[in-house]
Amino acid sequence: MKLRWFVMVFGWMLIANGCFPAELPNDTTQTTNRTAVSTASLMITPSQTDTATPAPTLTITPTPFLPATATITTTPTLTPDPNYSIIGPGPILCPILLYHHVMTVNGSGSQYAVTVDQFTAQMKWMKENGYQTIKVQDMVDAIHDGKMLPNKSFIITFDDGNVDIYNHAYPILRDLGFTATMYLIEDSIGDYGNFSIEIILELAEVGWEFGNHSSTHAYLPSSRNCEDEICFSRARLIESLNIPIDSFAYPFGTKHEESIQAVKDCRYTSGAGLGSWTIHTQERLFYFSRREVKGYFDMQRFITLVTDIR
Ligand SMILES: [Zn+2]
Numbered sequence: 001m002k003l004r005w006f007v008m009v010f011g012w013m014l015i016a017n018g019c020f021p022a023e024l025p026n027d028t029t030q031t032t033n034r035t036a037v038s039t040a041s042l043m044i045t046p047s048q049t050d051t052a053t054p055a056p057t058l059t060i061t062p063t064p065f066l067p068a069t070a071t072i073t074t075t076p077t078l079t080p081d082p083n084y085s086i087i088g089p090g091p092i093l094c095p096i097l098l099y100h101h102v103m104t105v106n107g108s109g110s111q112y113a114v115t116v117d118q119f120t121a122q123m124k125w126m127k128e129n130g131y132q133t134i135k136v137q138d139m140v141d142a143i144h145d146g147k148m149l150p151n152k153s154f155i156i157t158f159d160d161g162n163v164d165i166y167n168h169a170y171p172i173l174r175d176l177g178f179t180a181t182m183y184l185i186e187d188s189i190g191d192y193g194n195f196s197i198e199i200i201l202e203l204a205e206v207g208w209e210f211g212n213h214s215s216t217h218a219y220l221p222s223s224r225n226c227e228d229e230i231c232f233s234r235a236r237l238i239e240s241l242n243i244p245i246d247s248f249a250y251p252f253g254t255k256h257e258e259s260i261q262a263v264k265d266c267r268y269t270s271g272a273g274l275g276s277w278t279i280h281t282q283e284r285l286f287y288f289s290r291r292e293v294k295g296y297f298d299m300q301r302f303i304t305l306v307t308d309i310r
Pocket residue numbers: 159160213217251252
């Protein structure tokens with residue numbers, strides 16, 4: 001009995017001192033928590049070393065400033081030229097002058113010739129009053145679609161391809177920074193007193209525009225060969241010159257229904273006639289108005305011709 005009591009008392013003492021676990025280790029959450037904590041502590045340690053690696057991101061920060069300096073360099077090109085603006089689409093104001101000859105002396109007093117002195121004074125007046133030349137095709141484009149053009153545009157046209165235009169008018173226009181449009185008689189190119197292919201190509205190179213003035217300068221209403229005068233001659237000009245020929249000038253300024261239709265059918269973009277309008281419209285593009293500068297005009301008559309708006 002004594003031994004049994006000893007064993008019981010000793011056993012209670014062990015339990016009371018915690019030498020045996022009070023519960024079975026079946027609580028798995030405790031172990032999971034323990035691993036979670038340890039994992040967390042593992043992650044903290046490498047993240048301390050990672051704080052050194054983001055350093056390269058500092059080099060990214062300055063890049064947004066680079067485009068700012070780039071925009072500063074491009075700003076000057078955005079400055080608009082006050083002498084130019086978008087003209088059209090729709091009707092546009094543009095005086096179109098017509099000349100035939102510019103001679104040193106107008107001995108015969110022909111109305112179709114102006115002297116070098118007259119022409120110089122007229123072109124200087126245009127320059128001093130802020131006018132700038134454009135091409136016929138510029139006017140056509142502006143009427144159809146709108147185009148960036150000089151605010152005070154005008155067009156100089158010459159008919160027939162007379163060589164005195166190259167000898168006398170061209171140097172004056174060149175010195176003033178003007179160009180012009182020449183309507184050629186296809187059959188006469190290279191003849192005595194007329195433009196040669198070399199002259200045409202030289203002037204095309206410096207910005208002159210060329211149009212067709214028919215193959216033989218025929219009176220179209222009575223011509224039996226309108227198709228050749230208007231259409232086939234255009235094809236031959238393009239083939240021999242390799243430049244655009246997009247406008248047709250009616251010989252003698254004479255038009256009739258068939259010739260206007262032929263100009264349209266032959267895919268010209270405009271037809272040059274005679275008239276008093278300076279405001280041009282889409283409806284009148286296939287017989288647009290040109291004001292002829294006649295040899296007997298004084299300076300005041302010329303100024304009125306240019307500035308009278310209709
Ligand atoms: Zn003519």
